[in-house]
Amino acid sequence: MALLDVRNLTVRFDTPDGEVQAVSDLSFTMEKGECLGIVGESGSGKSQTFMAAMGLLADNGRATGDVLFGGANLLTAGEKQLNAIRGNKAAMVFQDHMTSLTPHMKVGRQMAEVLVRHRGLSAAAARDAAIAMLKRVQIPDPERRAAMYPHELSGGLRQRVMIAMSLLCHPELLIADEPTTALDVTVQALILDLIREVKEQDRTSVILITHDLGVVAGLADRVAVMYAGRIVELGDVAQIFAAPQHPYTQGLLACTPRLDDVGKVLKTISGQPPNLQRLPPGCAFAPRCPFKIAACAERPPLRPAAGGGLKACARDDIASINRAAS
Amino acid sequence: MWSYLARRVLIGIPTLWAIITVCFFLMRLTPGGPFDSAAPVPPEILANLRARYHLDDPLWQQYLSYLWNLLHWDFGPSFKYKDFTVTELIAQGFPVSFQNGFAAILLAMVIGIPMGIAAALAQNTARDYTVSGIAMTGIVIPNFVMGQLLILIFGVWLKDTAVHLPAGGWNNGAFANRILPVITLALPFVAYLARITRGSMIEVMRANYVRTAKAKGLPFRAVVIHHALKSALTPVVTFLGPATAFILTGSMVVETIFQIPGIGRYFVQGALNRDYTLVMGVTILSAAIMILMNLLVDLLYGVLDPKVRYD
Amino acid sequence: MTDMAAPDVPPASNIGPDAIEGRSLWQDAWRRLMRNKAAVASLIILGLIAFFSVFGPYALAWTYDQIDWDHVEAVPPSLALKHYLGTDSVGRDLLARTLFGGRVSLTVGLLATSVALFIGVTVGAVSGYLGGKVDQLLMRFVDLMYSVPLTFFVIILMVLFGRNFILMFLAIGSVEWLTMARIVRGQTLTLKHREFMEAARASGGSTASILIRHVVPNVLGVVIVYVTLTIPQVILLESFLSFLGLGVQEPMTSWGVLINEGAAELEITPRTLIVPAVFMTATLFCLNFLGDGLRDALDPKDR
Secondary structure, three states: OOOEEEEEEEEEEEEOOEEEEEEEEEEEEEOOOOEEEEEOOOOOOHHHHHHHHOOOOOOOEEEEEEEEEOOEEOOOOOHHHHHHHEOOOEEEEOOOOOOOOOOOOOHHHHHHHHHHHHHOOOHHHHHHHHHHHHHHOOOOOHHHHHOOOHHHOOHHHHHHHHHHHHHOOOOOEEEEEOOOOOOOHHHHHHHHHHHHHHHHHHOOEEEEEEOOHHHHHHHOOEEEEEEOOEEEEEEEHHHHHHOOOOHHHHHHHHHOOOHHHOOOOOOOOOOOOOOOOOOOOOOOOHHHOOOOOHHHHOOOOOEEOOOOOEEOOOOOOHHHHHHHHO | OHHHHHHHHHHHHHHHHHHHHHHHHHHHHOOOOOOOOOOOOOHHHHHHHHHHOOOOOOHHHHHHHHHHHHHOOOOOEOOOOOOOEHHHHHHHHHHHHHHHHHHHHHHHHHHHHHHHHHHHHOOOOHHHHHHHHHHHHHHHOOHHHHHHHHHHHHHHHOOOOOOOOOOOOOHHHOHHHHHHHHHHHHHHHHHHHHHHHHHHHHHHHOOHHHHHHHHOOOOHHHHHHHHHHHHHHHHHHHHHHHHHHHHHOOOHHHHHHOOOOOOHHHHHHHHHHOOHHHHHHHHHHHHHHHHHHHHHHHHHHHHHOOOOOOO | OOOOOOOOOOOHHHOHHHHHHOOOHHHHHHHHHHHOHHHHHHHHHHHHHHHHHHHHHHHOOOOOOOEOOOOOOOOOOEOOOOEOOOEOOOOEEHHHHHHHHHHHHHHHHHHHHHHHHHHHHHHHHHHHHHOHHHHHHHHHHHHHHHHOOHHHHHHHHHHHHOOOHHHHHHHHHHHHHHHHHHHHHHHHHHHHOOHHHHHHHHOOOOHHHHHHHHHHHHHHHHHHHHHHHHHHHHHHHHHHHHHOOOOOOOOOOOHHHHHHHHHHOOOOOOHHHHHHHHHHHHHHHHHHHHHHHHHHHHOOOOO
16 A cells, blocks of 8 residues: 555635635555655645645635545545644654744753654654754754753754754654755755655655755656646656656756756746636646647646656657757 | 843833923913812912912022932822822722722733634634624723613613622722722723734734644644744734723723722823822823833743844 | 744745746735734724715814804703714714714824834934944933933923914824834944945945934834834823823814713713713724734744
8 A cells, every 4th residue: 555645635725815726636656665756836735735634725725636645535634634644754854944833932941842742752752852852953962952942053054953853753654855955065964865765764754845847856756747727747856857858847957957058047936926716727837838739729638658667748749849959 | 121221220220210300390281280270369378379389489499409309209189189199099098999990901802812813713704793792892881881871781671680890999999899990991902902803813923934834734733822822922912911001090081980099080180170299190191101001011022922132 | 813933944935936937025015914804994984084084074063163052051962953973072073073073082192103203213224324422422312301201291391382283283293203213223223234224325325324224114114013003002191191181182073082071970961971982992902903913924934
C-alpha cells in the first residue's frame, strides 16, 4: 500500500473577489522511502495541496477528495485523529523561517512540546531529547541555543531548528515546503544535505515543495510539475530533466540559469501567470504555450507519456521539438 | 533595564513640566476669574481676595511661585472650596476614584478579553456576531445614558425586589453603592477590550507560527494559550495603559450621575469655577498617572515580546 | 465576511488581462464594499438619516424651536396635532427637534473630523516625509499631547471660547488629530522609499508638491477608514459636552442635548430619550460598520 494516496483533491478558497480554486482534481501516490519533488511557480497550488492534507488551510479554504495516509483519510479525520498524526507520523517544515517559530517561546521549549505531546515525555526528558536532536542537525552549542528565542538565531539556524523539530518523532513522512528559500547558498546546501541524510538514514519519505528545479534534481526520486492547480507532468527526475514532455516543464528548465550560461540573456516564460479566477476552459498553459494547437481548447487529461511518466498535454512531439531546438 | 527605567522617569519630568506650563497659562488666559459671581462683590473684598491668592502679582511671578510650591508638594489653596487645600481635596477624592476605576478596569478585563478571544476563535459565527454586537453597543451608547438607564432599572423599577441597588450616593463606599457606578464605568471598556482582543487574536491565529504549532499536533487549546495569546495581547496592553490612567482619575460623568465624592467631578467644576489651582492639581495628577501607565506599558511589552530590549 | 486571506493565491486584481485593462484599486475596493451587506445597509441608513436631517425639517408642520402654545406639556404622538412623535416637556415637536439635532450633530461630527483630518494628515505626512529633527519634534509633541487629559483640554477650550458653536468643532478637532497624525506618519514612512517617490524626488518636485501629489493620495485609504471611525467619536464627545452643559445652547439643539434632556425625563416620558437615542446610536452603529467594511475592502490582504 502506498504511504500517501491523494485522490481527486480539490482546494477552494472563498475570497472577497469570489471563489478561487487553488488545487483542481489532483491525484498521485507516494511510496515509503521515496522523495517526491513538487515544482511550480507561486500560485500553482503546490503548497496548498499539502496544507489541505495536513488540515492547515486558512479559514476560508475547503478541501474535497481523499488524502489517505497510513490507513486514515486526513480530510475527514477528526481534530483528535489529525493531531495524533501531525507532528508525529507526518511532520512539516515551512518555508518562512522568519515567522514560523513562535517569537515569545524559547526554541528548546517549542521542540520539547512535541515530545511531551506525542511521546508523553517529562519536560526535562523532552528537553534533553530536543537538545540531542539539535546536535544531530549540527547546531553548534545546542544547550545554549535551546535556551534562546527564535529572533536570537540566524535564518539558517532557525530553519535547522524547524527541521530538528519536525524530526523529533521520527515521522514516516516529512513535508518540506520551500525549505531553502531566502537562505544563502552555503546554508541551502547544509539544509539539503540534512534532508538527504534523513531520507537515506531514517528511510523517511520526503515531499520537497520548491520552485527551484536545482533543489529537486539533487534530492528527489520523482517530480510532479504543477501549473494552475493541476499536475501537468509527473515522472522520474532523470527522465524529466532529460526529456521534458510538457512545454511548461521545458520552459521551467530553460529558465533555470546555469553556470555555463555566462553572457546569455536569462530566459523567461513569456506571458503572465494564470489568473485562477479566469482560467481558460482548455489547457491552462495554452495562452503562454508556443506549441499551442486547436486541441488545446479542451483540457488535456493526465496520461502516460513516452519515458514512463505522466503528462497533461495534447501533443506528443514536444520532447522531439525541444531536442531539435537545442 | 534599571538605567532604562531611570531614563524614562527622567524624560517624564520635562513632559510633566511642559504640561503644567501649558495648562497654567491656558487657564489664566481664560476670560473671567474665580471670584466672578452673580451677586456683585464689593470691590474692596475682591481686591482682598485677589491679594490673598496673589492674583495681582505679575503672571511670571505667580508661575514661578506655583512651580516652587509644587516642588514642596504644595498644590496651593482651592479658590472655591475655601477651607481646603488642593492637596487635601485630592487626598480625599483620589482614593475613591482610584478604587472605582481599578475595580472597573479589572471587571472590564475579566469580561472583555475572554469575550474577544471567544469571538475570534469562532469567527463569523453567531457567537462572533453576538460579541461584536455587544461590543458595538457598549461603544455606541454614551455612558451618561447607560448610567441613568441602570439607575432606572435597578434603583427604580426593581425597587421592591431583591436585586434593588441604590440609585446613587456613596454611603462611605458601601459595596452596594459601588456596583452600578463600577459597571457603568466598565461597560465601554468591556466593549473596547472585546473588540481589540478579537481583532488581534484573529490576526495572530493566521500567523505562520500558529500554523506551525497546529502542524505539531498540539491540541487547539494549547495552540491558543501557549502560542497565540501572548502576541495577541500586545495591542490590548497598548490600549489598557492610557485607558487605565483615564479611568483611575475618575469619570466626570459617572461621579456626577451617582454622586460619588471622587476627583473626576473636579475637572469640570474646577474649570467652570475658574478654580485654577484645583484644575491644575487634578490635571497634573492625571498627567503623572498617564506617564506612569505608559511606562508600565513599555515594560509589559518586554514581558510579552522577548525582542523588546531596554537599552 | 470579506476579511479572509487565501495564502499563496495571488490576488486576482493584479494578474491576468484585467490588470492591463486597469481596474483601479478604488474600483476594486468599491466592489468589495458593495458585497459587504452590513456596510451597504449602513451606507443606506446613513444616507437616509443625513437626508432627513437636512431636508426633513422643511417638510414638517413644526420647527425645532416652536412651542405648541396650546399644549405646553409632553404631548404623546398624535397625527391630528401633527406631532408625529409627540412633543418634549415644553411642547416642542420631538421629531422636528431630533431631525434638527441630527443636522447639528452630523455637522459637528463632519467639521470636527475635517479639522482633525487636516491637522493630522499635514503633521503626519510632513513628519514622516521630512524625518530627522522635524519628525522628532512633532512626534514628541504628539506624545506630550497624549499625556494631557484631552477632555479637560476640550473643556478649557470651550470655556475659553465661550461655548461658541463654530468653535466647538475646532476645539474637538484640535484634540482628535493625534492618532491620525501617527497613522499617516507610519504610512508615509513606508512610502518614502518606494520607487515612485524616488522618481518624484529625482525629477525635482518641491516637498510640498510631492506631499500633495504623491504622499496624500497614497495614505487616503487608511485615512478614510480612520475618518469613519473618528466621526462617531466626535459625535459622542459632543453629547458628552452637552451632558456637562457645554454643548450647543438653547434653543439650538443636538442629539447630545436631546438625549440629556430625555435621560432626565426617562421615568415620565421615555419617548424623549428613545427617539434621539435611536437616531444617534443608529448613526454611530452604521459609521462603525462602514469603517470596518471600508477597512476590509481597502486592505483585503491584511484582514
